[in-house]
Amino acid sequence: MMVTPHLKEAIGCLGTINRDTEWIWIDQICINQEDDLERAVQVGMMKDIYASCKGTIIWLGSHVEEIETVPTLVERLSIFYAEDMNPDGIRKRSRYTRAEYESLKLPPAHDTAWDALNNILCRPWFIRSWVIQETALSRHLPRILCGTEELSWRSFVSATLWVLDISYEFTPLSRTPANVPALRSIKFFNELLTFGLPWDLMTLLNKSIQSKASEPRDRVYSLLALTNEFGDKGSLPPALRADYQKPVGTIFRDVTRHIISTTKSLRIFTLIRYTPDWNSLPSWVIDFSANAEWFRISYFSWDPYSKNGHSLMEISNDAAGGHQVVIDNYLPDHVLGLQGLRIDNIDEISDIMKQDEVSSFNLTVWKAWKKACERLSSRYQTIEAIARAFMVTLTADWSLSDSQRIGDLPLIYFWRYLLDVCNESSTNPALKDAFNAERAYIRDIISAETERANDENLFSLHLDAAHERRLFFSKDLAYIGLGPKILEKDDIICVLFGGATPFVLRPPGDQYRLVGECYVYELMTGEAIQDWKSGKHTLNDFQIY
Numbered sequence: 001m002m003v004t005p006h007l008k009e010a011i012g013c014l015g016t017i018n019r020d021t022e023w024i025w026i027d028q029i030c031i032n033q034e035d036d037l038e039r040a041v042q043v044g045m046m047k048d049i050y051a052s053c054k055g056t057i058i059w060l061g062s063h064v065e066e067i068e069t070v071p072t073l074v075e076r077l078s079i080f081y082a083e084d085m086n087p088d089g090i091r092k093r094s095r096y097t098r099a100e101y102e103s104l105k106l107p108p109a110h111d112t113a114w115d116a117l118n119n120i121l122c123r124p125w126f127i128r129s130w131v132i133q134e135t136a137l138s139r140h141l142p143r144i145l146c147g148t149e150e151l152s153w154r155s156f157v158s159a160t161l162w163v164l165d166i167s168y169e170f171t172p173l174s175r176t177p178a179n180v181p182a183l184r185s186i187k188f189f190n191e192l193l194t195f196g197l198p199w200d201l202m203t204l205l206n207k208s209i210q211s212k213a214s215e216p217r218d219r220v221y222s223l224l225a226l227t228n229e230f231g232d233k234g235s236l237p238p239a240l241r242a243d244y245q246k247p248v249g250t251i252f253r254d255v256t257r258h259i260i261s262t263t264k265s266l267r268i269f270t271l272i273r274y275t276p277d278w279n280s281l282p283s284w285v286i287d288f289s290a291n292a293e294w295f296r297i298s299y300f301s302w303d304p305y306s307k308n309g310h311s312l313m314e315i316s317n318d319a320a321g322g323h324q325v326v327i328d329n330y331l332p333d334h335v336l337g338l339q340g341l342r343i344d345n346i347d348e349i350s351d352i353m354k355q356d357e358v359s360s361f362n363l364t365v366w367k368a369w370k371k372a373c374e375r376l377s378s379r380y381q382t383i384e385a386i387a388r389a390f391m392v393t394l395t396a397d398w399s400l401s402d403s404q405r406i407g408d409l410p411l412i413y414f415w416r417y418l419l420d421v422c423n424e425s426s427t428n429p430a431l432k433d434a435f436n437a438e439r440a441y442i443r444d445i446i447s448a449e450t451e452r453a454n455d456e457n458l459f460s461l462h463l464d465a466a467h468e469r470r471l472f473f474s475k476d477l478a479y480i481g482l483g484p485k486i487l488e489k490d491d492i493i494c495v496l497f498g499g500a501t502p503f504v505l506r507p508p509g510d511q512y513r514l515v516g517e518c519y520v521y522e523l524m525t526g527e528a529i530q531d532w533k534s535g536k537h538t539l540n541d542f543q544i545y
Helices: 005-014 036-043 046-051 067-083 098-102 112-121 131-136 153-170 177-195 201-207 248-263 267-271 358-375 383-394 412-425 429-448 527-533
Strands: 057-059 143-146 149-151 300-302 312-314 336-349 469-474 480-484 492-496 503-506 513-517 539-544
Touching: 005 057, 046 131, 057 131, 067 112, 067 149, 067 153, 098 153, 112 177, 131 177, 143 153, 149 153, 153 177, 201 248, 201 267, 201 312, 248 267, 267 513, 336 480, 336 527, 358 383, 358 412, 358 469, 383 412, 383 480, 412 429, 480 513, 492 539
Parallel strands: 057 143
Antiparallel strands: 143 149, 300 312, 336 469, 336 492, 336 539, 469 480, 492 503, 503 513
């Protein structure tokens, strides 16, 4: 039997550690990867295989230079994580300020422990689809092995959660964004082990959006053992049964329709966070193998009333006012028929706000702010009302904690951010005079502002929702919104039944393309439904292909 060099090295390292059994189950050896039928059968057996194991060993790859310095750093970070937790499990703060972080006296950026930890977090193991169930189905806490060095799972997880949740931008790890998928995966693994199984499939797909699989079907199949989809006799619905001979597009279509039908919601559309290829898949079908290019607008929290499995519920946003999905089941398989309200057309859009181009991002925001002052004056009577609409929309009313969102902040946070934008962008000669005038105006507002902000950078730290998106203004009703980077003038804003957010559709004819979810100020909590009930909107059928 042939083994890969990577597997050969792993077997050699596994022989150096203490374990309770002589036998180790390795999928690359125990499953014939060339036999589609065997692979499909094995997918259905994974839960039983892991339930029979005494434990799970995670081998991250070969030795990392200076790895012996990592346990001390990890242990210290894990202590901070514990100290930042209240007895009820809720964090004491949403983010560290720079001053708070620096007071911790952690090792400096050039310390080799940070480099070694970063090297570990950039290992591909963390974002492989199949390792999710390897971790979740383990009967005991997994053991982490890097080369022959063993790391404590509990300390490693606590340390990385502390970094990801409240201090990332201040740590040396922030110099390498490639480690973020691993940090998010570790948080997901911890939730699986903490809350137990089963989980809702939609939730699993959402949480694993950054996972990778060389076989695209495995983005779904690798999660099935963790779901609540098994019937009384232990069988899966036809749409979810593993079949490596079925076309990928058909699988993705059937899974998308199954989730919409069983959940009675359009939560699955929050996974459309990529540039779609409408020639390969209908616009409403989720490409589960696509790379996520931007953050979701929807904000999810655990559903405390879930009966059949752990799931996420939408909080704060409820554009459809509680109305569930209404599907037309008499259309061709490639067409999804939904009901909802047509609100307005998009009339003007901003440039794409690129995360990796700070100067370009700031200039785009400033131009959009000036346009907002012009376009929203018919809807809002004061500059403060326009500023709040802009502030909330730019961040999609980002959640600061379970009880506070950006919209709850005093406006001084936004004015200070806008002043920073002016200061950083005023080097453009063509716009220098305009920036100077704006800067003086904002300074006057800040000096007259009586509310004090504890952290001047709080607003600028929560612009993730804007990255790789465009701001837009609607044609007739003067709405301001935030939508996908592929949106265009004359696209339409809709509220579809079952949707937590409004959506953007493109009407090339009698049918529509789904462009994606959007945030529209004053349309996020059922306002359109109230307008419909009062006769301001009419009910529409939308055929999306």
